[in-house]
Amino acid sequence: MELKIPVNKNKGQVLSSLLLALCCSVLTFYFPKVLLAQEAEKSQDFDYWAKLCKSLVEIKEYEQALAACDQAIALNAQDAITWADRGDVLLALEKYPEAVLSFEQVIRLEPTDGAAWTKKCASLVGLGKYEAAIAACETALRVDERWGDTSPAFAWYNRGFAFRAWGKREESLFSYDWAIQLEPTYSLALAQRCLLLSELGQPSAALNSCDQALQGNGDWGKGSAAIAWANRGQILTQLKQYNEALAAYDQALAIAPQNAEVWTQQGIVLGKLGREGDAQAAYEWALKISPKYALALVNQCAILSRLKMYKEALASCDQALQEGDGRWGKEGPAFAWNQRSIVLTGLKRYDEAIASANRALSLNPNYAEPWSNRSATLWYMGRFTDALASTEQAIALDPHSSQAWFNQGRILTTLGKYEDAEAAYQQALLGDANLGERLTLADIWLNLSALLWRLERYGEAIAAADRAIGIQPDSAQAWYNKGLSLMALQRYEAAVTTYDKAIQFDAKNADFWAGKGIALKFLEKYPEALAAFQQALQLNPTHPQALRNQQVVQQQLEL
Incomplete structure (x- = not known):
């Protein structure tokens, strides 16, 4: 394109403009050359890149720090400090294999660098190489020099963490105790010691250690005080102190709302308290954060199953x-197969349910729950002898399993062995459901009330139904069971009121309407009784009691 300069009558001004334009064009081309020269000089300046690497590590700009560290090392691969900074970046980014290599370079240059040995140990823990990690931490403690931004307590802590992950709890406790002896307010070590003591069956000491962690020096490593609150929640859950556990998890989530594991643990507790909606919401949050978190997915499966x-x-x-990502919890994938068996039973796909239960047991033969749930499926299939044998296996593995005793009670009731069934239900009430499994406890009282009604012990049956109602006030079946016993005692007014409560919670159950109609018939309230029978027959046109009693009432109304 041709550049056209407009004609100006004032030639002096035109000349000045041209000179100014020329000057500016010279500056425009000259200044970038200066910058490029400066940048070229910097690109070869090891100190520049090493300092930039360190400063970026300090402000946690890890990706940029890694690039700067690599540039520095390309200029000088014999600087231990830069290798150490690079290792810190990779450790923070959880790139453990590369972190190990970086710390090994530090050790090559400075064999007595305790910090490098300790951080190599921490990186090996991240890789699951626990024996090698322990050896690295022990070397750090043996050389006992050049700790830098770490300390011997940090080495003892990592040694303890590796031993616990390796399944050697006593050695782990010894290491944590040494870390705390060196730094009595070391929050992270106290928090991990808390969880370990719980695993060793020392819950009181464990809770005390968690409380000390929360009051400690605030050194949580890459984490926060949420670690101690979450550990406290786990211990309280094991102690069946569910409300206190919820409070601990609330504290953890207030600090670390993006922790999928804590959301999942909170959901488990909410499920135990019968708060299915809240439990489902907790699992949804967990899965928003970590969509493939296996333990959250399985527990979501369990809560959806309970919601039918x-x-x-x-x-x-x-x-x-x-x-799933393989994070299953202590029961492993057997937990998922067990839950799948329960769901398939709910879908009446019984053969598939048995296959899933058997799969769970092949993975963990000493897992009591699949034996118990398998017995329920066999009961539905009419295989009562096999079902009873399955409950006995569950009880042998876990004598405190309320669910196993409950299932045994149902099977014995079906077999007409009412006294044995009552004994099984009483054992169920003494089991783990009595410590907080509220829905299971309500089911036990509900079934016991039905059994006592069969045994014509109506007063006890009413008391059992009331216990179920006290736990689960919206249990329509519990209200109905109570009504049956009130009818047997000829307490018809109370029976009508009770049937009304059952209908309030489930108005589409023909049995409830028929029961109310019969009670009204005995009270000689025939028009109301007829309306109740008609409603029952609208829901179930072949309901035998409603059909028979409707005829009786109509005859009375024709007199």
Whole structure:
């Protein structure tokens, strides 16, 4: 394109403009050359890149820090400090194999660098190489020099963490105790010691250690005080102190709302308290944060199953097994197969349910719950002898399992062995459900009330139904069971009131309307009785009691 300069009558001004334009054009081309020269000089300046690397590490700009560290090392691979900074970056980014290599370079240059040995140990822990990690920490403690931004307490802490992950709890406790002896207010070591003491069966000492951690020096490593609150929640859950556990998890989530594990643990506790909606919300939060978290997916499956959303539950269990990240909790994948068995039973796909239960037991033969749940499936299939044998196996593995005793009670009731069934239900009430499993406890009282009604012990049956109602006030079946016993005692007015409560919670159950109609018939309130029978027959046109009693009432009304 041709540049056209407009004609100006004032030639002096034109000349000045041209000179100014020329000057500016010279500056425009000259200044970038200066910058490029400066940048070229910096690119070869080891000190510049090493200092930039360190400063970026300090402000936690790890990706940029790594690039700067690599540039410095390319200029000088014999500087231990830069290798150490690079190792810190990789450790923070959880790039453990590269972190190990960086700290080994530090050790090559400075064999007595305690900090490098300790951080190598921490990196090896991240890789699951616990024996090598312990050896590295022990070397750090043996050379006992050049600790830098670490300390011997940090080495003892990592040694303890490695031993615990390796399954050697006593050695782990010894290491944590040494870390705390060196730094009595070391929050992270106290918090991990808290969880370890719980695993060793010392819950009181464990809770005390967690409390000390929260009052400690605030050194949580890469974490926060949420670690101690979450550990406290786990211990309180094991102690069946569910409300206190919820409070601890609330504290943890207030500090670390992006922690999927804590959301999942809170959901488990909410489920135990019968708060299914809140539990489901907790699992949804966990899965928003970590969509493939296996333990959250399986527990979501369990809660959806309890809500009778079986298709959705099965999808969640299958996703955990097929796409999950392998973080299962203590029961491993057997937990998922067990939950899948429960869901398939709810879908009346009994053969598949048995296959899933058997799969759980092949993975963990000493896992009591699949034996118990398998017995329920066999009961539905009419295989009562096999079902009874399965409950006995569950009880042998876990004598305190309320669910196993409860299932045994149901099977014995079906077999007409009422006294044995009552004994089983009483054992169920003494089991773990009595310590907080509220829905299971309500079911036990509900079934016991039905059994006592069969035994014509109506006063005890009413008391048992009231216990179920006290735990689960919206249990329509518990209200109905109470009504049956009130009818047997000829307390018809009270029975009508009780049936009304059952209908309030489930108005589509023909049995409830028929029961109310019969009570009204005995009270000679025939028009109201007829209306109740008609409602029952609208729901179930072949309901035998409603059909028979409707005829009786109509005859009375024709007199």
